[in-house]
Amino acid sequence: MEKQARDCQVDEALEIIVGKWKPIILLLLFENKVMRFNELKRAIPGITQKMLTTQLRELEEEDIVNREVYAQVPPKVEYSITAYGKSIEPVLEAMHEWSTLHLEHKKNKDTKYITTHTR
Amino acid sequence: MEKQARDCQVDEALEIIVGKWKPIILLLLFENKVMRFNELKRAIPGITQKMLTTQLRELEEEDIVNREVYAQVPPKVEYSITAYGKSIEPVLEAMHEWSTLHLEHKKNKDTKYITTHTR
DNA sequence: TGCTATAGTATCTTTTAGGATACTGTAAGG
DNA sequence: CCTTACAGTATCCTAAAAGATACTATAGCA
Numbered sequence A, B: 001m002e003k004q005a006r007d008c009q010v011d012e013a014l015e016i017i018v019g020k021w022k023p024i025i026l027l028l029l030f031e032n033k034v035m036r037f038n039e040l041k042r043a044i045p046g047i048t049q050k051m052l053t054t055q056l057r058e059l060e061e062e063d064i065v066n067r068e069v070y071a072q073v074p075p076k077v078e079y080s081i082t083a084y085g086k087s088i089e090p091v092l093e094a095m096h097e098w099s100t101l102h103l104e105h106k107k108n109k110d111t112k113y114i115t116t117h118t119r
Numbered sequence C: 001t002g003c004t005a006t007a008g009t010a011t012c013t014t015t016t017a018g019g020a021t022a023c024t025g026t027a028a029g030g
Numbered sequence D: 001c002c003t004t005a006c007a008g009t010a011t012c013c014t015a016a017a018a019g020a021t022a023c024t025a026t027a028g029c030a
Helices: A002-017 A022-032 A037-043 A049-061 A084-117 B002-017 B022-032 B037-043 B049-061 B085-117
Strands: A034-036 A065-070 A076-081 B034-036 B065-070 B076-081
Touching: A002 A022, A002 A084, A002 B022, A002 B085, A022 A034, A022 A037, A022 A049, A022 A065, A022 A076, A022 A084, A022 B002, A034 A037, A037 A049, A037 A076, A049 A065, A084 B002, A084 B085, B002 B022, B002 B085, B022 B034, B022 B037, B022 B049, B022 B065, B022 B076, B022 B085, B034 B037, B037 B049, B037 B076, B049 B065
Parallel strands: none
Antiparallel strands: A034 A076, A065 A076, B034 B076, B065 B076
């Protein structure tokens, strides 16, 4: 039953990355090192405050993202990737590379479909 | 706005792999090359027929998995990874590796927690 | 004659993720 | 005194994913 064991481990990684906004949050933090809450919000069109909060909390919970609160008014909260969080970058990169390939593959299928069924 | 472009591409990969049973299905097919429907079902404890069917159909749709039907009774249907599907293996592997690390990381956190709060 | 194996469908219900909207407190600036 | 920026909560609602359960056809076997 070693197959199940392996599966569980893949699921572990998935749980971190899955979430509609997590990949983009991580990519932004990898690029910019440190970002404030509203900075992230502005950089991610379409996200609501609630969604940004919950996704960040989940990433924080898993020790991927660091949250630093400054005792100021108006509030200032900075997010960054933890030392441990950096270890996930290769996974994002593998996915990014494959996605590029996949988009290409889909494009070709579509083209084929169109030329086959039109004249 | 190159950030959004990158994000979209990661999402592409995620859509393929996400689905509660897709990783284990893919891992099994990578290992065993060819498997019949019920063979998969028996290898994945807890999955229902409906779930197995829908997940396989989605993978087939994306050209990751091949479905071969034999005109027999009782039916015989064989599933395998397509040539294109093989290209996704590095992604699974990156995730698998990181997951191992992550489990280790979590274990350490838990241990720390326990020793800190008991006596 | 009934039973089994195979590879599914068809329905219905539950669970979870995601989203819309409104609200909070407080300092600085006009 | 009113408004803005900031970083959130609190509620409610919808849509999508997942799950439970029952059903299908048919050849071969005892």
